[in-house]
Amino acid sequence: MESAVLKISRQRLNSYIEASAQIGKTENGGLYRLALTPQDQKIRDYFKNCLIEAGLEVKIDDFGNMYGWRQGENASLPPLVLGSHLDTQANGGKFDGVIGVMSALEIISTLNEQQITTEHPLVIVNFTNEEGARFAPPMLGSGGLTGELAKDFIYSIKDEEGVTFEEALEKINYKGNKEDRLTDWAYFMELHIEQGPTLDKEKIDIGVVEGIQGMSWLSVKVEGCTNHAGPTPMEDRQDALVSASKMVTNIYELAGEFSGLKTTVGKLNVFPNSPNVIPGVVEFNIDIRHENDHQRHMACKVLKERLSSIAFQYDTEVTIHTIWDNDAVLFDQDIINSVEASAEEMDYSYTKIFSGPGHDAKYMSAAGNSGMIFVPSTNGISHNEQEFTDEKLIAQGADVLLKSLLKLDKII
Amino acid sequence: MESAVLKISRQRLNSYIEASAQIGKTENGGLYRLALTPQDQKIRDYFKNCLIEAGLEVKIDDFGNMYGWRQGENASLPPLVLGSHLDTQANGGKFDGVIGVMSALEIISTLNEQQITTEHPLVIVNFTNEEGARFAPPMLGSGGLTGELAKDFIYSIKDEEGVTFEEALEKINYKGNKEDRLTDWAYFMELHIEQGPTLDKEKIDIGVVEGIQGMSWLSVKVEGCTNHAGPTPMEDRQDALVSASKMVTNIYELAGEFSGLKTTVGKLNVFPNSPNVIPGVVEFNIDIRHENDHQRHMACKVLKERLSSIAFQYDTEVTIHTIWDNDAVLFDQDIINSVEASAEEMDYSYTKIFSGPGHDAKYMSAAGNSGMIFVPSTNGISHNEQEFTDEKLIAQGADVLLKSLLKLDKII
Numbered sequence: 001m002e003s004a005v006l007k008i009s010r011q012r013l014n015s016y017i018e019a020s021a022q023i024g025k026t027e028n029g030g031l032y033r034l035a036l037t038p039q040d041q042k043i044r045d046y047f048k049n050c051l052i053e054a055g056l057e058v059k060i061d062d063f064g065n066m067y068g069w070r071q072g073e074n075a076s077l078p079p080l081v082l083g084s085h086l087d088t089q090a091n092g093g094k095f096d097g098v099i100g101v102m103s104a105l106e107i108i109s110t111l112n113e114q115q116i117t118t119e120h121p122l123v124i125v126n127f128t129n130e131e132g133a134r135f136a137p138p139m140l141g142s143g144g145l146t147g148e149l150a151k152d153f154i155y156s157i158k159d160e161e162g163v164t165f166e167e168a169l170e171k172i173n174y175k176g177n178k179e180d181r182l183t184d185w186a187y188f189m190e191l192h193i194e195q196g197p198t199l200d201k202e203k204i205d206i207g208v209v210e211g212i213q214g215m216s217w218l219s220v221k222v223e224g225c226t227n228h229a230g231p232t233p234m235e236d237r238q239d240a241l242v243s244a245s246k247m248v249t250n251i252y253e254l255a256g257e258f259s260g261l262k263t264t265v266g267k268l269n270v271f272p273n274s275p276n277v278i279p280g281v282v283e284f285n286i287d288i289r290h291e292n293d294h295q296r297h298m299a300c301k302v303l304k305e306r307l308s309s310i311a312f313q314y315d316t317e318v319t320i321h322t323i324w325d326n327d328a329v330l331f332d333q334d335i336i337n338s339v340e341a342s343a344e345e346m347d348y349s350y351t352k353i354f355s356g357p358g359h360d361a362k363y364m365s366a367a368g369n370s371g372m373i374f375v376p377s378t379n380g381i382s383h384n385e386q387e388f389t390d391e392k393l394i395a396q397g398a399d400v401l402l403k404s405l406l407k408l409d410k411i412i
Numbered sequence: 413m414e415s416a417v418l419k420i421s422r423q424r425l426n427s428y429i430e431a432s433a434q435i436g437k438t439e440n441g442g443l444y445r446l447a448l449t450p451q452d453q454k455i456r457d458y459f460k461n462c463l464i465e466a467g468l469e470v471k472i473d474d475f476g477n478m479y480g481w482r483q484g485e486n487a488s489l490p491p492l493v494l495g496s497h498l499d500t501q502a503n504g505g506k507f508d509g510v511i512g513v514m515s516a517l518e519i520i521s522t523l524n525e526q527q528i529t530t531e532h533p534l535v536i537v538n539f540t541n542e543e544g545a546r547f548a549p550p551m552l553g554s555g556g557l558t559g560e561l562a563k564d565f566i567y568s569i570k571d572e573e574g575v576t577f578e579e580a581l582e583k584i585n586y587k588g589n590k591e592d593r594l595t596d597w598a599y600f601m602e603l604h605i606e607q608g609p610t611l612d613k614e615k616i617d618i619g620v621v622e623g624i625q626g627m628s629w630l631s632v633k634v635e636g637c638t639n640h641a642g643p644t645p646m647e648d649r650q651d652a653l654v655s656a657s658k659m660v661t662n663i664y665e666l667a668g669e670f671s672g673l674k675t676t677v678g679k680l681n682v683f684p685n686s687p688n689v690i691p692g693v694v695e696f697n698i699d700i701r702h703e704n705d706h707q708r709h710m711a712c713k714v715l716k717e718r719l720s721s722i723a724f725q726y727d728t729e730v731t732i733h734t735i736w737d738n739d740a741v742l743f744d745q746d747i748i749n750s751v752e753a754s755a756e757e758m759d760y761s762y763t764k765i766f767s768g769p770g771h772d773a774k775y776m777s778a779a780g781n782s783g784m785i786f787v788p789s790t791n792g793i794s795h796n797e798q799e800f801t802d803e804k805l806i807a808q809g810a811d812v813l814l815k816s817l818l819k820l821d822k823i824i
Contacts, residue, residue: 089684089686089689090684090686091638091684132687132688133686136687138688194643195640195642195643195644196640196642196643196644196645197643197644197645197648198643213642215642217687225793225796226503226793226795226796227792227793227794227795227796228607228608228768228769228794228795229674229676229678229699229701229768229769230607230608230625230627230674230699230701230767230768230769230770231606231607231608231609231610231767231768231769231792231794232607232608232609232674232768232792233608233609233674234664234667234668234673234674234675236609236792239664239676241660241677241678241680242660242661242664242677244657245656245657245658245660245661246657246661248653248654248657249654249657249658249661252646252651252654255646256646261646262641262642262644262645262646263646264641264651264688264690265653265654265691266641266653266682266685266686266687266688266689266690266691267682267685267686267687268653268680268682268685268691269682269685270678270679270680270681272501272502272503272795273678273679273680273681274501274502274545274678274679274795275544275548275629275678275679275697275699276544276550276676276678276699276769276795277501277676277678277795278676278678278795279677279678279680280796285687287641287642287687287688289641289642355642355643356640356641356642356643356644357640357641357642357643357688358642380639380643380644380648381637381638381639382639382640382643383638383639383640383684383686383688383689383690384637384638384639384692
């Protein structure tokens with residue numbers, strides 16, 4: 001029973017997003033809600049109550065992923081799945097992840113209100129630790145679910161205090177059962193803010209996401225020699241920070257040599273980190289992304305050569321490890337077509353776009369049909385307390401998500 | 413009663429240094445004995461016992477500076493003072509500071525053994541928090557004693573956990589009395605390792621220290637815009653770390669433009685410091701030293717202009733504060749002459765040298781006649797667990813210290 005004019009309730013969707021914005025709220029209006037912390041537990045408890053109130057069957061799997069199941073007309077069909085994540089970066093924004101989960105909840109509320117039952121069962125999901133801000137790498141919940149990351153690996157990852165993922169999961173009482181994992185689905189869709197400036201700059205309502213850039217993470221250790229800042233002549237120094245700084249600017253400049261390449265050094269630590277001591281060791285991470293895997297691999301190769309050469313120039317040693325190497329992902333064509341058609345029919349402006357960040361939809365697409373819808377981020381700002389998206393734009397994204405869902409319900 | 417052949421006991425001096433090397437010992441044979449920690453308390457307790465065993469009167473002042481007083485023939489004369497500090501850097505060496513205190517103790521032991529009484533009273537001293545590794549800036553004990561730093565300022569300085577100097581001093585039971593401060597002295601002398609490579613490279617036994625380089629500490633805050641590493645196009649970025657890295661290499665290169673200038677960035681912190689987040693803020697400190705104050709001020713001026721220009725180039729903001737600005741110090745000529753004559757008479761090779769690091773003798777020289785003696789540091793390595801000085805060289809330095817002390821005892 002599809003309706004051409006069926007739209008979600010903007011007011012109710014806002015109330016869900018606003019409720020989330022209160023849990024882990026920072027002074028500057030952002031969120032500090034790292035995965036598996038007491039703040040995460042609080043938003044999970046709130047979300048679980050919402051699922052129960054919406055009449056959904058709640059399931060929690062052994063990675064802490066939370067599901068709300070709604071029956072369909074045909075119980076033998078695999079479910080249609082909507083969702084994202086409710087954890088945030090340290091001092092992150094209140095929309096990243098949240099609008100994907102809350103719009104899914106809102107869609108259930110709308111369907112309940114309109115007494116619409118889909119052919120397929122529906123599932124809405126909150127994935128664990130998408131951000132990777134407490135337990136790196138990111139997307140552990142969806143990575144575990146889809147078998148892209150091993151359970152032993154995930155359980156043993158430690159945060160900076162030495163607490164393992166498993167311990168943290170148990171502590172907040174969200175370690176569920178392996179049998180409750182989502183194992184099969186017809187389509188998975190994730191609504192998300194773009195976290196980049198393209199849609200906002202061009203004043204486009206909807207991003208029809210074609211895929212996700214490939215990504216490499218490298219860890220780099222630069223070793224020089226710790227010494228006193230006062231007496232050591234400049235020419236005798238083996239300053240790990242001077243060497244690492246030269247590397248950071250070179251990594252940045254490399255992006256200018258490969259069209260479409262993005263390089264970032266986001267994390268860097270200096271040892272011993274004392275004002276009058278020449279740094280003996282610097283450790284940092286490099287994040288390298290490109291839509292084209294070959295270009296990315298070429299860039300990584302050139303980068304490693306340059307870092308070795310800089311290390312030599314400054315009489316330091318460098319060790320480079322690849323800690324993560326994910327190829328680019330292309331999303332399901334049925335989903336791309338449905339999203340495009342829905343935006344067209346609802347008269348929202350749209351464009352095809354590639355995602356820069358990784359998302360849970362990336363791992364999900366390795367195990368089944370998956371896709372994404374983007375709404376604009378004001379000035380492209382994300383992973384920042386100033387992250388913002390107009391509520392009208394979020395509601396339009398949720399409308400397109402709902403309409404696409406109903407279209408896909410008829411396909412398989 | 414001066415003797416031309418009077419020498420200290422190398423074996424006993426080693427036993428004092430070895431005892432110190434056991435308290436706060438690291439796996440790699442260095443010391444982790446930050447000021448006013450339980451480790452510092454333990455070495456203080458050991459030192460206090462040594463003072464008592466040597467028959468000295470123990471006094472502790474309100475900065476936690478520890479004194480051992482030995483009577484002279486003429487009680488109306490101001491004392492001759494020897495000493496240094498027993499705190500260390502995090503993972504520092506076992507000689508920095510320690511040999512100055514322990515050689516003073518050994519000199520007392522030698523004088524006791526030989527039943528020599530000087531004209532002047534003798535005082536040996538352990539200054540509080542010379543390193544500044546826990547409570548910055550360094551040299552708080554000597555700075556407070558000489559009135560170069562205000563007591564309120566010192567008491568309110570917090571460590572990284574927010575504990576104040578005063579709280580930490582009380583906690584280890586070393587908050588003494590203002591009346592017990594050393595207020596007047598004939599000469600203050602500090603034996604120290606060079607912490608630079610000059611003496612070791614040139615195989616010279618004794619450094620006759622002429623003075624201490626002037627030093628500026630600047631704190632720098634670079635502000636860009638936190639954003640997600642994946643989608644943000646390179647040309648839209650305001651990456652605080654790329655900007656700061658360019659500054660660090662420029663600060664290093666600036667030293668090549670002013671002969672004798674030393675510049676160091678030893679401490680640098682990135683915020684939010686997450687691998688997939690473009691850094692929004694970087695804070696770092698610059699340490700700038702020169703024997704010539706005018707040259708140092710010129711360099712600071714040029715540096716500030718360059719940092720502003722780099723900040724602009726990378727679309728970031730920079731704020732620079734001078735947190736410390738100390739002019740160069742020239743030591744007392746009587747001391748310089750006595751040290752030189754003593755080394756000559758004892759047939760040890762010697763050279764005049766300027767100190768790169770600051771030392772307690774720096775503040776002491778603002779309030780009274782002060783000077784220093786250096787012994788070589790192997791490969792110039794210091795503030796490092798690998799810091800090393802041959803025991804023969806330390807003993808020679810202590811011999812010169814003793815001989816100089818006896819010479820100075822006859823001057824005033």
